[in-house]
Structure formats: C-alpha cells, structure tokens
Amino acid sequence: MFYSIRYFLLFMFVTFVVAGCGINRDDNEIIDYNAELAKGWQEYRSGNYKSAILAFEKVISDDVPANIIGDSYNGLGWAYMNISQSVNINRANLDIAIAKFQKSIEKDKDNYDAMVGLAVAIFIRQNSTDDYQKALEMIDLAINKDSIYLYRHDYKSRADLYALKAQCYYRLGEFDSAESEANNALSIDNNNKTALSIKTLLY
Incomplete structure (x- = not known):
C-alpha cells in the first residue's frame, strides 16, 4: 500500500510539473x-x-x-x-x-x-x-518604455524608433517634426541610416 501511494504521489507531482510548462x-x-x-x-x-x-x-x-x-x-x-x-x-x-x-x-x-x-x-x-x-x-506608447519585449530583433535601440517617427512625419509633410525626430535618432546613434536619409531629403 505504501509503495502504491508513493508512486501515485510521484505520478501526480510529475503531472503537475509537466502541466506547469506545457499544454496537453x-x-x-x-x-x-x-x-x-x-x-x-x-x-x-x-x-x-x-x-x-x-x-x-x-x-x-x-x-x-x-x-x-x-x-x-x-x-x-x-x-x-x-x-x-x-x-x-x-x-x-x-x-x-x-x-x-x-x-x-x-x-x-x-x-x-x-x-x-x-x-x-x-x-x-x-x-x-x-x-x-x-x-x-x-x-x-512604446518609445520610453523599459520593457523585456523591446529591442530583441529588427530594431536595436530607441534611435530606430525615432527614425521611424521621422519617416512618418516626412510622409505627412511635417518637415520640422521630421527633422526633430531624425536629430533625436542621431543623438543616440549618429550612424542611423534612416535618420541620415531623412536629413538628406530635407536639405
């Protein structure tokens, strides 16, 4: 009887552990x-x-x-x-x-x-x-957040996000805002290609 209960409890423990990390x-x-x-x-x-x-x-x-x-x-x-x-x-x-x-x-x-x-x-x-x-x-909403989700793959820093903002403002024809955001990007990464491209288009 003791062995039966022990094995049953072991089975329940293993089941609990597996359930905690996976889905059946x-x-x-x-x-x-x-x-x-x-x-x-x-x-x-x-x-x-x-x-x-x-x-x-x-x-x-x-x-x-x-x-x-x-x-x-x-x-x-x-x-x-x-x-x-x-x-x-x-x-x-x-x-x-x-x-x-x-x-x-x-x-x-x-x-x-x-x-x-x-x-x-x-x-x-x-x-x-x-x-x-x-x-x-x-x-x-994202740019000033300290999140475990940010900067894991396609974009590496806030510079890339500022550069995307610069692109949006440029397409909207809001060139002063585009320049400001491009400058924000370059203040973090002075080699940011997108921001440099926006600056080139503005002059």
Missing part, C-alpha cells in the same frame, strides 16, 4: 509552450519565417498565460510582415500581420514590441495619412 493538446502530444515560443523567435531571427509561424502557432491555446499568447501573436505579426515583403508587398500577408499585432496587444497590453510591429506594418500599408498618425501613436 491531445492524448499523444504535450506542447512545451515556452520552448516553442523560444523556437519561434530563434527561427524568426534566422529568417526562417514559415518555421517561425509553425512554432508560434503551436503556443496559442486557452490554457496558456496571456503574456505568452500575446508574444506568440506578436511573433506571428513580425513573421507575416516579413513574408509580405519577400518580393513585392503582399497585402494579404500584411493584413494578417496587422491583425496578429492587434491580437497580441489585446492579449497583453504591455507587449510594446507588438505596438512597434503594428506601427511598422501600418506605415508599410500607407492606406492614408491616418496610417501615419496611428503609427506615431503606437511608437509614442
């Missing part, structure tokens, strides 16, 4: 969502966007914490956005990217990387001047 999707598969999320970002940084999408998709489940789901949607947004620009701009994939970023923010309002991604995506979309204004709004 069916009788045969247990998904370690932290590992899949990390794999998704690793594939993304390697430029394997389709593999990244598969990994991020595995994480999404009602049983997963909101911040993990949010970052999975965020990763999907960045992956689809990059796929959308692989040859020419693919509007369908860009729209998917925008929807994924919006879903990420809905799940985790502290995922400022998703806000930056949404800003980049709607800047690329360029449907109207409203897109540039919305992009500026998203960047302003």
